[in-house]
Amino acid sequence: MIDILLFAFLMLTALGILRLRDLFAAAMLSSLFSLLAASLFMVMDAVDVAFTEAAVGAGISTILMLATLAITKRQEKARKRQLRPGPALLVLACGAMLIYGTLDMPHFGTADAPVHTYLAPRYLEVSPIEVGPPNIVTSVLASYRGYDTFGETTVVFAAAVGVLLLLGGRRRFRDAGWDITMGVDLREVQEIVARRQEGLKLPEGDP
Amino acid sequence: MKHNEILRVSGKSLIPFIMMFGLYVQFHGDYGPGGGFQAGVIFAAGVVLYTLIFGLRRARRVFSPRTMEAWICAGVxxxxxxxxxxxxxxxxxxxxxxxxxxxxxxxxxxxxxxxxGVGITVTAVMITLFFLFAGRGLRGPSRLDHED
Incomplete structure (x- = not known):
C-alpha cells in the first residue's frame, strides 16, 4: 500500500517537473523526487541505496542545480508546446519495448528468482566467515566486487577530470599574470597605461 | 549570507556534526549502512554549507582547489x-x-x-564540482562573496 502511494507521488512529481516553467521550483521538485525514490528504496529494504539516493540525489545534485541556476535565468524560455508525431511515436515504441522486456523478469521478492537460488544464499551464509563485516552489502561492494567499485571510483575521477577540463580553464589566464575574473577589458588597461605614460590625467572612476 | 546571524550561528554549530557524521558513516560502513561514497558526499555537504554561509573565497582558502585536485587522485x-x-x-x-x-x-x-580511498576521492570531487559551479561565469567575486 505504502509503495503504491509513494509511486503515485513519484509520478505526480515527475509530471510537475515536466510542466513547470519556473526552474527553481523544478530543481526543488527534483530534490523531492529523489527523496521519494529514497523512501521507496527504504521500503524495499535497500538501505544503502536509499542512503546514497538521499545524499546524492536530494542533497548534492540539488545544490549543483541551484548553483547552475544562479548563473542562468530562473524562468524557462517560453516555447510553443506542440505534439510532434515522429518523436512521440519513437518514445512510445521505446517505452513499450522496455515494458515488454520487464515481463520476463521475476517479480520483486520472488523466492525462486535466479539471484536468490545460488548467489544471495552464498553471500548470506559464507560472507560473515569469509570476509567478516556484519553489513553484507559492504563485503559485496568492497571485497567480492572490489573490481567494480574500483571501476566506479575511476569513473568518478574521470568525471571530475572532465568537468575540470571544461570549467576549470580560467587558471591558465591567472597563471599568465592576467586574472580574467576581474572583469576588466585588456584594451582598457592598455589605454590607461598609455595615457599615464603620456602624463594625462586619468578619467574619474577608473581604477 | 555572512551577516545573517541566525544562519551563521546555526550553521557554525551544525557543520562539525555533519563532518563527524560523515566520518562515522565512513568508518562504520562495515557494521551499518553506508561506506566511502555516502561518507564523501556527507562530508562535502558540510563544506558546501560552510561555503554558502561564509562565501566562496574563504572556503577556497581552507580547501584550496589545487589541494582538492591532489586528493581526487590520492583516493584512486x-x-x-x-x-x-x-x-x-x-x-x-x-x-x-x-x-x-x-x-x-x-x-x-x-x-x-x-x-x-573511495571516500577521499568522492569528497574531493564533490567539493571541486561545487566550487567550479559556484564560481562559474561570474565577473568579479562570486555571488556567494557579495558581503565579504
Missing amino acids: LLYGSVGLLSMLKGGAFLDYNVLAHDPVHGQHWGILWVEL
Whole structure:
C-alpha cells in the first residue's frame, strides 16, 4: 500500500517537473523526487541505496542545480508546446519495448528468482566467515566486487577530470599574470597605461 | 549570507556534526549502512554549507582547489595501491586475504583502506564540482562573496 502511494507521488512529481516553467521550483521538485525514490528504496529494504539516493540525489545534485541556476535565468524560455508525431511515436515504441522486456523478469521478492537460488544464499551464509563485516552489502561492494567499485571510483575521477577540463580553464589566464575574473577589458588597461605614460590625467572612476 | 546571524550561528554549530557524521558513516560502513561514497558526499555537504554561509573565497582558502585536485587522485591511487600491495604479497589484484596473517583480518584491512580511498576521492570531487559551479561565469567575486 505504502509503495503504491509513494509511486503515485513519484509520478505526480515527475509530471510537475515536466510542466513547470519556473526552474527553481523544478530543481526543488527534483530534490523531492529523489527523496521519494529514497523512501521507496527504504521500503524495499535497500538501505544503502536509499542512503546514497538521499545524499546524492536530494542533497548534492540539488545544490549543483541551484548553483547552475544562479548563473542562468530562473524562468524557462517560453516555447510553443506542440505534439510532434515522429518523436512521440519513437518514445512510445521505446517505452513499450522496455515494458515488454520487464515481463520476463521475476517479480520483486520472488523466492525462486535466479539471484536468490545460488548467489544471495552464498553471500548470506559464507560472507560473515569469509570476509567478516556484519553489513553484507559492504563485503559485496568492497571485497567480492572490489573490481567494480574500483571501476566506479575511476569513473568518478574521470568525471571530475572532465568537468575540470571544461570549467576549470580560467587558471591558465591567472597563471599568465592576467586574472580574467576581474572583469576588466585588456584594451582598457592598455589605454590607461598609455595615457599615464603620456602624463594625462586619468578619467574619474577608473581604477 | 555572512551577516545573517541566525544562519551563521546555526550553521557554525551544525557543520562539525555533519563532518563527524560523515566520518562515522565512513568508518562504520562495515557494521551499518553506508561506506566511502555516502561518507564523501556527507562530508562535502558540510563544506558546501560552510561555503554558502561564509562565501566562496574563504572556503577556497581552507580547501584550496589545487589541494582538492591532489586528493581526487590520492583516493584512486590509494584504492589501486591496495590492489598492488595484495599482488606484491602473492595474491591476485585486490585479493585482501593475503594482506594479514589471518585472511579475515586481511579482508578487514583491505575493506578499510579501499573504502577510505573511495571516500577521499568522492569528497574531493564533490567539493571541486561545487566550487567550479559556484564560481562559474561570474565577473568579479562570486555571488556567494557579495558581503565579504
